[in-house]
Amino acid sequence: MDYQFQKIEKDWQKFWAENKTFRADNQSGKPKYYVLDMFPYPSGAGLHVGHPLGYIASDIFARYKRLKGFNVLHPMGYDSFGLPAEQYAIQTGQHPSVTTEDNIATYRRQLDQIGFSFDWDREVRTSSPDYYKWTQWIFMQLFNSYYDKDADKAQSIAKLVAHFESNGSAGVNAVCDEEVLSFTADEWKAFSAQQQQAELLKYRLTYLRESTVNWCAALGTVLANDEVKDGFSERGGYPVEQKKMMQWSMRITAYAQRLLQGLDHIDWPEPLKEMQRNWIGKSVGASVRFPLEASPKSSPKERTSEEGSNSLSFGEGRGEAASYIEVFTTRVDTVFGVSFLVIAPEHELVAELTTPGQKADIETYIAQTKKKSELDRMADTKTVSGAFTGSYVTNPLNGEKVPVWIADYVLAGYGTGAVMAVPSGDQRDFLFAKHFNLPIIPIIDIQNIEIEADPTKEGKYINSDFINGLGYKEATAAVVARLEELGLGKAKVNFRMRDAIFGRQRYWGEPVPVYFKDGLPYLIEEQHLPLLLPEIDKYLPTESGEPPLGRATDWSYKAEGKVSPIGEDLEGAEAFYAYELSTMPGWAGSSWYWYRYMDAHNDQEFASREAIEYWKDVDLYIGGSEHATGHLLYSRFWNKFLKDIGKVVEEEPFKKLINQGMIQGRSNFVYRLIDEEGKGTNTFVSHGLIKEYKTSPLHVDVNIVENEVLNVNKFKAWREDFADAEFILENGKYICGVEVEKMSKSKFNVVNPDDLIARYGADTLRMYEMFLGPLEQSKPWNTNGIEGVFKFLRKFWKLFHDADFNFNVSDEAPTKAELKSLHKIIQKVEQDIERFSFNTSVSSFMIAVNELTDLKCSKRAILQELVITLAPYAPHICEELWTLLGNPAGTISTAAYPIFNPAYLVEDEFSYPVSFNGKMKTNVSLSLTMETADIEAAVLANADVQKYLDGKTPKKVIVVKGRIVNIVI
RNA sequence: GCUCAGAUGGUGGAACUGGUAGACACGCAGGACUUAAAAUCCUGUUCCCGUUAAAGGAGUGCGGGUUCGAUUCCCGCUCUGAGUACCA
Structure with missing residues (x-):
């Protein structure tokens, strides 16, 4: 029989499914190997030819490892909570679980056709209650934990409570909110349960607080930083604004240092690690306090916690007037060059600092910056703008009077939202000083500040009091030492990464297993997991602007017992408490799914101890680099947390990671002839002739073009209005134009794997996708x-x-x-x-x-x-x-x-290439056992070589045994 | 702006540690088979000069350098793609 791929492929796919050929066992005498793909979101469009690229590569690898004697875990599942299904639900009223189900069926059919060796018994779906039960469970563990900086790991919140009970807040070294209370053990015990709960919330690894969020009104939800691109939502491209909201957050910043360090020990692509490093954004510097002019010197040592907190940290706590402005700087050595302070327009102290005389100026400026969108503000980095508050602070080291300005080049969200401006060393400060005529003080002898700031660290300090004449290192150390002595500053590490917002005002996500009592959040009992997503009448916010879950009629919890059913006797109604209305973000379910594959049907634990100890971590993870700062960072965070609480065994989840390149679309064009009146005709000009005519390009379906030659008959059949199209051909053919673009329906350049499999078979598709080029390289799809x-x-x-x-x-x-x-x-x-x-x-x-x-x-x-x-x-x-x-x-x-x-493979002869001055001219076949000197002699004696030598004596002959002979003449 | 990745025939790409540049495939051209077409098979195919063959010259984005020898290493530049964006 000829090669009948259709029959062969169908038969074997059936055989594999029926015989569970690729089932992996959780115990084996063979060494384990875990090959993971980033699981897909099952979109309505199905797979296009770019999606399986990584899956094919990982499948080849998994199959190869089996041949090499490994027990291979190679699973697949679906990241099935997400916005598109919900958007569709809003439009059609169809329950997202229904469309999700349909889309998964399509995905499964398409995946099966390609012949992957997945162990389908381990399939997971993040939207399935069996699965999200454990997502909720992990959330509860985070809620019940805090980060102990001394132990450098997460600890049970019970341990913190015990500490408070015996020692009060003294000696606690934890990552927490900036405004924690100082109290004794007795004071703690005297707190009401509610006060205690409120205080503990400031320490929990997942916590509720009012934060500035990226609010996308069009999507009706908040977005994570990595879901926002240039001030617009990544999905849909809707405008995003900053808004203050009560939100669940994850204290990922507690893990910043470990997330950074861990990168050195994993085999990931360097660019991706670099992206994570930038995202984490560690900078080593110092915090410095500039006392306010009028107020008495503060006694800052009483403050308990600003250390390690990444957030804004102003003033002395609530209710009291501030006595200093704290700045973060990476160049504390330049403190004698400070000629003004700049704080962000959103800074808490702005109102307090503004003097009556400056009030109008400041208000105008704030109004002006508010008007500017995030995008404008980022795009416009050249215009210098700002306003003087009228207040002054004192330079802590030389007592000089320093004016305080506001300007939008200082970001409220980074550091303390305030900077000490050193115009001689910082270009932004320099421009600001020039623009507003503020002094520019040179502080380093070799500094050249004629036309721009000079941030040099070379040279000796001048105009700098006790560090005059010192070099950079000694000066920095001396300044930090002096500041510490004064209690007005200290060395500090700052991270750019913020705590991650962990809530969406959306329906199609995991419910947060939390209810509220007196305005404070409490966990539901573990036995009540999973907290099921309630049915609602429509998938929109409520009339009062609450998230969709606000529409559910029975969305409350009875702490001692069961979820309240509708219409139940209202006796004891005061014991029913409202559930959280927001749901978890898209990244919740994907931050631990690789563990669920290890033991996908366990209803006692998210995965058994034995399974986790056997499979440990992912040996090879293949997926796109677009998840660099989202999924891959959050997953590492959750993994580290799960390790801290002793549930998993490895510090890093993905040992080796490979990014497959993006498959771009490759569009084809036809060229419509334009007549004298400028109107389009029904005549089309072949690409090679378009210079001779007036034409306009038009996307044409790539599936009716082969090797850039348009199938004219299919074209006529493609669209009714082309039925009587005419063509101006070259060499009897219609040649199309080509351009590389995104693969999308509207560009008619989507190639569907189903069509290719029908025509050539899955084996051909698999090999061709690999043959296209290096896996990690992005490339346009070309079926030629x-x-x-x-x-x-x-x-x-x-x-x-x-x-x-x-x-x-x-x-x-x-x-x-x-x-x-x-x-x-x-x-x-x-x-x-x-x-x-x-x-x-x-x-x-x-x-x-x-x-x-x-x-x-x-x-x-x-x-x-x-x-x-x-x-x-x-x-x-x-x-x-x-x-x-x-x-x-x-x-x-x-x-x-x-x-x-x-x-x-052993050869006894080798055809030596003989080059003259590095240019290959001829070959001489010689035995590989010959020694260098003999090779030289034999080559020089060769007739061809003699001809090239043309009687000349070679200056030098280089012989590399088994490789090459080079004659220099 | 900064960071990273990349640039090789008409096209996708190969050359792994500095050692015969262009493997393999597409396309194209010519041929065989066929009444014809499809399919299949064979030959050629970096460019220039040359009637063919031979011979010669140029050649891995551009300009330099190191080396007997550079697609590979170093310096400078151009372009393309990705990430990031006033981060103090």
Whole structure:
């Protein structure tokens, strides 16, 4: 039979499913290997040809590892909570779970067609209650934990309570809100339960607080920083504004240092690690307090907690007048160059600092900055603007009077929202000083500040009191020491990363397992998990602007017992408490899912101890780099937390990570002829001739174009108005234009894997996706060339068959040449897979099959091994041939990868390339056992070489044994 | 602006540690088979000069450098893509 891929592929996919060929066991004598793909959000559009790229690569790797004797865990699931299903629900009234279900069915069908070796018994769906029960459970553990800086890990909140009970707040070194109370043990005990709860909330790893959020009115929800691009929502492109809201947050900043350090120990692409480093944004510097002019010197040592908190930290606490402004600086050595202070327009002290005389100015300026959108503010970095408050602070080291300004180049969200301006060393301060005529004080002898600021660290200090004459390092140390002595500053590490907002005003997400009592949040009891998403009448905010869950009629909790059903006797109604109305964000379910695969059906734990200790972590994770600062950071955070509380064993979840490149679209164009009146005609000009005519380009469906040649008949059938289109051809063909764009329906450049599989089969698709180029490189999809891979598989099939397609394999002993071809490919594929260079192994397979075809090789000894090496790439055809070779069905998946024998590659002769001054001219074939001196003599004696020498004596002859001869003349 | 990645034939790409640049495939051209087409097979295909062959010259974004020898290493520049954006 000819290569009948459709039948073969269907048969084997059925066989794998029925026999659970790829089921992984949680115990095995084999070493474990965990290959994970980033699970997809099941969108309504289904898979396009770009999606499976990473899945194919990981599948090849997983299948290869099985052949290499590993117990491989290779699961797949769905990140099935998300906005699109909800948007669709709003439009159609259809429950998101219904559309999600449908979309998953489509995904599953498409995935199955490609022949992946997933263990489907372990499938997870983040929107399934069996799954989100454990997402909620992890949330509860976070709520019940705080970060102890001395132990440098998360600890049970009970431990903190015990500390408060015996020692009060003294000696607590924890990551917390900036405004925590100082109290004794007795005072703590005297607090009401409510006061205690309010205080503990300031320490919990997930907590509620009023924060400035990215509010997207069009989507009706808040967005995480990584979901906002240039002031617009990443999804949909709607405007995003800053708004203050009560929000659940995750204290990820507690882990900033560990998240940073962990990067040094994982095998991830360097650019991705760099992105995380930038996102975390560690800067080492100092905090410095500038006392306010009029007020008496503060006694700042009483403050309990600003350390480690990343948030704004102003004043002495609530209700009291501030006595200083705190700034963060990375150049504390330049403190004698401070000629003014700048605080953000949103800074808490602005009103207090503004003198009556300056009030009008300041108010005008604030109004002006408020009007500017986030986008304008970012785009416009050149215009200098600001206003003087009228107040002064004192330089803590030289007592000089320093004016306080406000300006929008200082961001409220970073550091303390205030900077000490050193115009001689900082370009922004320099421009500001020039613009407003403020003094610019040189502080380093070699500084050149004629035209711009000079941030040098070289040279000696001048105009700088006790550090005059010192160098950078000593000066910094001396200034910090003096500030500490004065109690007006200290060395400080600042992180740019903020705590992550953990709530969406949306329906289609995990409910937060929290109810409210007297305005404070409490966890529901663990036995009541999962807290199921309630049914609601429509998926919109309530009339009063509450999130959609506010529409649920029975959305409350009875602490001692059960969830209140509607219409229940209202006796004891005061014991029913309202649930949280927001739901968890998209990243909640994806921040731990790799553990659920380890033990997907466990209803006692998120995964059993045994399963976690066996599988430990993900050995290879493949996915897109777009998740660099979202999913991949949050997952590392949750993993570290789970490690801290002893639930998992590894500090980092993903040992090795590979980013597959994005597949871009490749659009084709036709060119409509424009007539004299400037109107479009129904005549189309071939691309090569468009310079001679007036035309306008028009996207054309790439599926009716082959090798840039338009199928004219299909084009006429494509759209009614083209039915009687006419064409101006070149060489009898209509050639289309080409452009690389995003793959999207509106550009008619979407290529569907289903169509390609129907035409060429999954094995061809798999190999072609790999053949396209290096996995990590982004590239446009181009179906041109898929024929080459298809031909290769047919040729491969033919090796096992005679001219009439009868299966025909001989048991003759292989020749040296055949063994050489085989072992070349065994070695090559092994090396290529280990370095994830799948495209080069496809070429090598082609070379091997070409060679064996030329050798007319049909020997079992060769082909049986070749089939195993190809099986990870083209599993269906290999299963079929493996069975035809007489092996039990399905056993190729666990066959042993052939052992490479270098002896078969040993050559005794080598054709030395001989170059003259580095330019290759001729070859001389010599024995590989020859020594350098003999090679030189033999080469020089060669007739061709003599000809090139043309009687000249070589100046030098370089001989590299087994490689090259270079003659210098 | 900063950070990172990249630039090789008509196209996708290969060349792994500095050692024959262009493997493999597409496309194109020519040929075989065929009444014809499709399919299949064979040959050629970096560019320039050359009637063919030979011979010669140029050549991995641009300009320099190191080296017997550079796509590979170093310096400077241009362009493309990604991330980030007044981070004090």
